[in-house]
Amino acid sequence: MSESADQLSQGATALRLHRQLSAIWATGPGIQRLAAVNHSVIGIRMMVTSFVFFAIAGVLGMLTRVQLATPNSGFMVPETYNQVFTMHGSMMLFLFAIPMVESFAVYLTPKILGTRDFAFPRLTAYGYWCYLFGGTILTVSLIVGVAPNSGWFMYTPLSSSAFTPGINSDVWLLGVTFVEISALSLAVEIVVSILKMRAPGMSLDRMPIFAWYILVTAMMMIVAFPPLILGSILLEVERAFGLPFFDPTRGGDALLWQHLFWLFGHPDVYIIFLPMAGVLSTIIPVFANRELVGYRAIVVAIIALAFLSFGIWVHHMFTVGIPHLALAFFSLGSAIVAVPTAVQIFAWLATLAHGRPRWDVPMLYVFGFFFIFVMGGLTGVMLAMVPFDWQAHDTYFVVAHMHYVVAGALAFPMLAALYYWLPLLTGRTAVHRLSVPAFWLVFIGFNMTFFMMHLTGLRGMPRRIHTYSGDEGWNWLNLLSSVGGFVMTIGFALVVIDLVVQLRYGRRVRRNPWGSTTLEWAMPIPPAPYAFASIPDVGTSGGKSTASGDLATSLASGEGYLGSTRNGWQEALGVHKTSGVPDQLIVLPRPTYLPLYTALATAAAVLAMLFKFYLLSLGFALLTAGLFVLAGQSAGLSRDYGPLPVGRGVSVPPHTEAADAPAWLALICALVADGTLFTSLLFGTFYLWIAAPNWSAAIKPEPDLMLAVGTCVTLLVAALAARGSLRAVSAGGRAGGWIGLAGLALLAAIATAVWQIAGIVPHPREHALGATAAALTFYVALHAGIGVLFLISNTLRLGAGFISPRRVLDMRLTRLWLDYTLVTGIIAMGLVLALPALVAMLGGRP
Amino acid sequence: MRERPVPSRQLWWLAAGFTVWCSALVVLYAIQGIGCAFAWPTGTLRLWLAVALLVHLIVLGWMWRDIARASPDFGSGPTGALLHWAVVATLITALVATVITLGPPLLLTACI
Amino acid sequence: MLAGSAILFLLVMTLFVLVIRRPGWGSSVSPERWLVLGGLVLPAVVLLPLIAYAMIAGERLLPLPGQAPARIEAIGRQWAWTFRYPDHGATETKGVLHMPAGAPVDILVSSQDVIHAFWIPRLAGKIDAVPGHVNRLRIQADQPGRYAGQCSEFCGLDHASMRFDVVVHRPEEFSAALARAAASEGSQKK
Incomplete structure (x- = not known):
């Protein structure tokens, strides 16, 4: 009797708490939806958007299969075919695979970690809008017939202005870079959130394995995207302004693009695979009724995989004429990357072997994954062998391998994940009748399409040919592939129907249908915008388990941390990175249109660039920067609070007063990405030096020593002044003078750098030597310029009271930025000054 | 009583081993590229490559020894135990990876 | 190489089917041993000879200057x-x-x-x-x-x-x- 009264009062508390939290966290109705910043809302939008692009790209894939089904087909003219296969690859990789994986991460990670949202909700929204707009630009280009047509890896000089004079390549370069900005901003945010925002007590050894996978993946993205972003910028600059980075007739080199592209491209495969492996490592133990075997070994395996995947980019370039010794480095690397993968495969097998496996739809897809991924992995090892690759490179064998490892190893775990987590999203479970035949159609169709391609490839069919004459012995294999493609498409259509049916007629579930133990199931289904009404303590859950649903009830009635509301704040907890002990109260920003406006300004800059209105583009880029500064104005709290109670007897300071605030780690991550871009630029310079034809014949450069030294000295002054302003603010004094000094020094640095660029010999348009010197110097000027924005923000926020002796984070961020600018500035200027000596060395070789 | 938390900076060690591997790869590839561009004698080129490889192996070996001894820095709790084990394991894996990926190629033809 | 791949593929798939169809079948082998045997020993046994062979074969195909x-x-x-x-x-x-x-x-x-x-x-x-x-x-x-x-x-x-x-x-x-x-x-x- 008393128990049910207890339950009743618990229910009433839960309902009251739900109403209070919803009022604070919910996204408004109607037009206000555009202001959403909540990870659940954005996650679902991103997922749906990525599936729309998947459908478009899938149709493009079907078109190529129609074209190739028979020899001498006149279905598409070559130009159309080239656009279609280029866009199929580009959309699948950039607009579907990466964003889809990210959407899973965005939707699930905070819930699995037991927190309410990501650290930077407005950045999530900005990332989403950038993705949507970038993807739309690419799609529209396809409709109006000016889509990229140089293949999804856009090899120069085919994609350069000499051979693709239209805007086709520009669409790719700008559109994809735009989408990558979104990927990069989400990656930074994911790293920070996983390390700083977990449920209290969730030390790293207790962190669900999924979060390890996502953490490592996000870190990979931070390092993998910058080389391609740099490559795209350089190529766009070459196309727009004639700086010949990739033009062999003017001191550039076509292979530089390939290095930059694959430096991104290979890790990208693992960026897609790792989160899916994370899905498997989460699902398999649930269905094996046993915890995952080899948690520690898997953590090491994914770290090893992350690094090894960067060291094997050249295996896409075995036929470009690199010496055998160097090829062997990458061949061996590509072979041993199989080891950490094997460790995971056998950990999953061992988990099943030691558990009591239960069979359900997600497991069917796990089976599909094993079948396809193992086959793809084995052909991957074959292709890693240099002599075999010389034969099979750029044939349909590679197409087959790549679809097995990227498409199969992505699609099957993805569908497993959908069937597994959809009850969480919708509160309904699957209707089995359709899911099983759908699986078999996809599975058989997939293998029929792509297995045949191994054979066509071995019979000598090169990639990307729009037709063939019919006497090569490829006819029936191609026809089978095409038929298989249609079977697979019907399968996917059936999956969609199944999901829609489930959405409408599925059996309702209230909580945890699978008996999972991860925290995303310890909440009401479907999740509320605040995710957890109160935040669990993973160390002392008091015997309440996720699997039985006790924990969800207890959290809903506010028995965890932050089980009440205050000041209308969106509150979350920040924890110590390794131990998971709460160390700050993170007050998150409310819904706002700012991310949308900022993304619109960015899109305007991109479009202006695309249509060659360069000044207009510059204007919009400045507007974007201004909006970022504006976004900083309302961040944080305008007064000191000191330690605040967060429930269960714990008090922590708000993040504005904490030593280890999320923004600090975010800036470090951003600088790691920026540093990778800078390193790629240095690599590019040295690469051109030794590999590009006719560098020794170039006019000897004469950099201005005084200007270069002037740039470095002014940057040093700025960095020192930033220290002065930090000290002054910490001591409660006035920092205006220091900030002014830093600002003047930065402006002087920009002036000297611009002056340097103006006088570069040989002229940047004439020779890559001048172009690289200009790029290096411009990098310094750009960073000094962004430094000025930091100072403007500091000044505004000091005036508005957001900075106090206890809230000095802004000043620390500025100091870090200016230190970075100083260090890269010295390196860049040093290299510019060293160019004459480097060229002289070339002249002296035998 | 809670155990003393493992300092956040120890997390960097998870990346340390393979960063050395990356450095080894980049340095050896660069030496190979420069050596071939400037037509160094094959013997000299191989010697430089071997020296660079050896330096990286020594660094990894030294880090391994250092970390194996440093287990108290990771605290006594399960978090520290996991991190310490993982760091040692990445160092060993990185060492093995360096030997396997960069050792045997040194026997091959250098510039063709 | 094709045959080897086929054998490895069948091996992994057989293991998968066995652990599902016969619960407890693989539990006599300890989890650590699963990882060591499948994750380390198997790749080492397969990959090292394959790599050595590929390196020698690649060397033979090179346009070495000797014969002109x-x-x-x-x-x-x-x-x-x-x-x-x-x-x-x-x-x-x-x-x-x-x-x-x-x-x-x-x-x-x-x-x-x-x-x-x-x-x-x-x-x-x-x-x-x-x-x-x-x-x-x-x-x-x-x-x-x-x-x-x-x-x-x-x-x-x-x-x-x-x-x-x-x-x-x-x-x-x-x-x-x-x-x-x-x-x-x-x-x-x-």
């Missing part, structure tokens, strides 16, 4: 191949590569515009034609006859039709045949 065989220049442009024979004066053929049988020939591959790739599937692996660079590929045809060659790096609109023929002549007939072919091409042009 005949040279032929292959120049790619959108979308045709031109072949020059520096050992036979200024002879040039378009779209047809003439070479002697029974002896290695070094093909010096280059490009006038975008990246192409030179490939004769039945004779050797491929090598890219990169503008600004000259790559060397050593090939040998043991039997006289006609072979098909093609560009295998996507090079724009007519990539699919960028094919060429290879005519392999008996060594003693090669010079005469080449001269004849070049002359007939020359006359066609006029």
Whole structure:
């Protein structure tokens, strides 16, 4: 009797708490939806958007299969075919695979970690809008017939202005870079959130394995995207302004693009695979009724995989004429990357072997994954062998391998994940009748399409040919592939129907249908915008388990941390990175249109660039920067609070007063990405030096020593002044003078750098030597310029009271930025000054 | 009583081993590229490559020894135990990876 | 390599089916042993010999300077191949590569515009034609006859039709045949 009264009062508390939290966290109705910043809302939008692009790209894939089904087909003219296969690859990789994986991460990670949202909700929204707009630009280009047509890896000089004079390549370069900005901003945010925002007590050894996978993946993205972003910028600059980075007739080199592209491209495969492996490592133990075997070994395996995947980019370039010794480095690397993968495969097998496996739809897809991924992995090892690759490179064998490892190893775990987590999203479970035949159609169709391609490839069919004459012995294999493609498409259509049916007629579930133990199931289904009404303590859950649903009830009635509301704040907890002990109260920003406006300004800059209105583009880029500064104005709290109670007897300071605030780690991550871009630029310079034809014949450069030294000295002054302003603010004094000094020094640095660029010999348009010197110097000027924005923000926020002796984070961020600018500035200027000596060395070789 | 938390900076060690591997790869590839561009004698080129490889192996070996001894820095709790084990394991894996990926190629033809 | 892959594939799939179909089947092997055997021992046993073999095989295919065989220049442009024979004066053929049988020939591959790739599937692996660079590929045809060659790096609109023929002549007939072919091409042009 008393128990049910207890339950009743618990229910009433839960309902009251739900109403209070919803009022604070919910996204408004109607037009206000555009202001959403909540990870659940954005996650679902991103997922749906990525599936729309998947459908478009899938149709493009079907078109190529129609074209190739028979020899001498006149279905598409070559130009159309080239656009279609280029866009199929580009959309699948950039607009579907990466964003889809990210959407899973965005939707699930905070819930699995037991927190309410990501650290930077407005950045999530900005990332989403950038993705949507970038993807739309690419799609529209396809409709109006000016889509990229140089293949999804856009090899120069085919994609350069000499051979693709239209805007086709520009669409790719700008559109994809735009989408990558979104990927990069989400990656930074994911790293920070996983390390700083977990449920209290969730030390790293207790962190669900999924979060390890996502953490490592996000870190990979931070390092993998910058080389391609740099490559795209350089190529766009070459196309727009004639700086010949990739033009062999003017001191550039076509292979530089390939290095930059694959430096991104290979890790990208693992960026897609790792989160899916994370899905498997989460699902398999649930269905094996046993915890995952080899948690520690898997953590090491994914770290090893992350690094090894960067060291094997050249295996896409075995036929470009690199010496055998160097090829062997990458061949061996590509072979041993199989080891950490094997460790995971056998950990999953061992988990099943030691558990009591239960069979359900997600497991069917796990089976599909094993079948396809193992086959793809084995052909991957074959292709890693240099002599075999010389034969099979750029044939349909590679197409087959790549679809097995990227498409199969992505699609099957993805569908497993959908069937597994959809009850969480919708509160309904699957209707089995359709899911099983759908699986078999996809599975058989997939293998029929792509297995045949191994054979066509071995019979000598090169990639990307729009037709063939019919006497090569490829006819029936191609026809089978095409038929298989249609079977697979019907399968996917059936999956969609199944999901829609489930959405409408599925059996309702209230909580945890699978008996999972991860925290995303310890909440009401479907999740509320605040995710957890109160935040669990993973160390002392008091015997309440996720699997039985006790924990969800207890959290809903506010028995965890932050089980009440205050000041209308969106509150979350920040924890110590390794131990998971709460160390700050993170007050998150409310819904706002700012991310949308900022993304619109960015899109305007991109479009202006695309249509060659360069000044207009510059204007919009400045507007974007201004909006970022504006976004900083309302961040944080305008007064000191000191330690605040967060429930269960714990008090922590708000993040504005904490030593280890999320923004600090975010800036470090951003600088790691920026540093990778800078390193790629240095690599590019040295690469051109030794590999590009006719560098020794170039006019000897004469950099201005005084200007270069002037740039470095002014940057040093700025960095020192930033220290002065930090000290002054910490001591409660006035920092205006220091900030002014830093600002003047930065402006002087920009002036000297611009002056340097103006006088570069040989002229940047004439020779890559001048172009690289200009790029290096411009990098310094750009960073000094962004430094000025930091100072403007500091000044505004000091005036508005957001900075106090206890809230000095802004000043620390500025100091870090200016230190970075100083260090890269010295390196860049040093290299510019060293160019004459480097060229002289070339002249002296035998 | 809670155990003393493992300092956040120890997390960097998870990346340390393979960063050395990356450095080894980049340095050896660069030496190979420069050596071939400037037509160094094959013997000299191989010697430089071997020296660079050896330096990286020594660094990894030294880090391994250092970390194996440093287990108290990771605290006594399960978090520290996991991190310490993982760091040692990445160092060993990185060492093995360096030997396997960069050792045997040194026997091959250098510039063709 | 194909057979080896097939065996490994069947091994993993059999294990998967067994652990699902026969619960408890694999539990006599401890989890650690699963990881060590499958994750470390298996790849080591398979990969190390394979790598060694591939490295030796790759070394054999290299155009090492020792033998100094005949040279032929292959120049790619959108979308045709031109072949020059520096050992036979200024002879040039378009779209047809003439070479002697029974002896290695070094093909010096280059490009006038975008990246192409030179490939004769039945004779050797491929090598890219990169503008600004000259790559060397050593090939040998043991039997006289006609072979098909093609560009295998996507090079724009007519990539699919960028094919060429290879005519392999008996060594003693090669010079005469080449001269004849070049002359007939020359006359066609006029």
